[in-house]
């Protein structure tokens with residue numbers, strides 16, 4: 001199916017809601033029945049039909065269908081956050097005594113999940129440099145049940161060869177999960193490369209307007225049914241119908257937004273890489289990125305996030321640069337309409353960042369603004385360095 005067919009029409013049952021072009025928000029926790037037998041029949045399919053909104057809601061169902069189709073997966077579950085999706089996926093794959101191999105430096109709360117929460121339940125883990133598949137091979141133990149990937153990661157953009165890692169995992173009967181938030185379901189298809197479960201923070205590009213926190217999990221019908229029946233229903237980290245509606249609205253423009261963000265990113269990148277006040281720029285599609293060939297092999301060109309190192313170690317100068325960069329809001333997250341900056345020198349003692357990060361390191365998110373304005377804004381701030 002063509003992506004615009006999916007985004008505009010798939011899963012929308014307009015004839016069922018009076019031709020409404022924008023789907024209604026089924027803001028109802030429960031659904032009622034005409035007879036006892038109707039209820040009895042519905043209860044048999046509680047997770048596939050209106051009964052109770054934790055299990056099934058029609059507004060949520062529309063978006064599940066679209067995201068599964070975009071991700072080339074059989075089915076999809078939506079969650080209250082990306083972290084909820086990641087936790088449900090990982091918990092599904094392991095039990096006490098099992099072992100996880102995770103790529104080094106995944107999203108910060110994913111690190112906490114694996115190295116602390118799951119460890120509390122007797123799950124072992126090894127974090128490996130994911131740039132070489134041999135490191136995964138060397139870490140496999142008899143009790144390894146899960147390989148957790150995030151490609152690229154959202155700060156330093158290391159990538160894993162998804163096809164090679166999934167083949168290795170299959171040989172050892174190990175499940176693979178990949179966080180695909182960076183590339184979106186449009187620009188990288190891990191399931192086609194053999195990955196079992198794909199997760200997203202929909203708070204980023206999919207929502208796209210910095211107004212919703214949500215998560216996505218895509219997989220086979222079998223795995224989705226198992227997770228729905230166990231982790232999803234018991235932990236209950238569901239998305240609200242209203243937030244699902246916002247995701248549907250975000251999806252309408254996802255292709256044009258990611259395209260514009262990519263074009264803007266390449267323009268900003270060119271200027272930054274040539275600038276004398278910049279020590280280096282990290283970006284997966286930069287010619288200077290050590291894995292640029294892998295980026296081109298397994299993703300379509302995309303962008304948004306890049307990390308710069310200023311040519312100074314003076315925190316005062318770094319702060320002066322950041323405070324002058326007024327078109328880039330100082331904030332966490334990314335994937336919205338607006339450009340952002342996340343200076344590592346703001347992290348301080350924040351307990352969730354275990355890695356030593358240099359003070360001159362700043363993550364930028366390039367939004368939908370006029371690229372000439374963004375470049376001029378960066379240039380005037382760089383003069384302060």
Ligand SMILES: *Cc1c(COP(=O)(O)O)cnc(C)c1O
Nearest residue numbers: 081082083107154181201203214
């Ligand atoms: C933001 C993010 C998450 C967490 O998603 P939330 O929706 O904030 O819970 C996970 N992975 C990556 C790569 C992220 O950027």
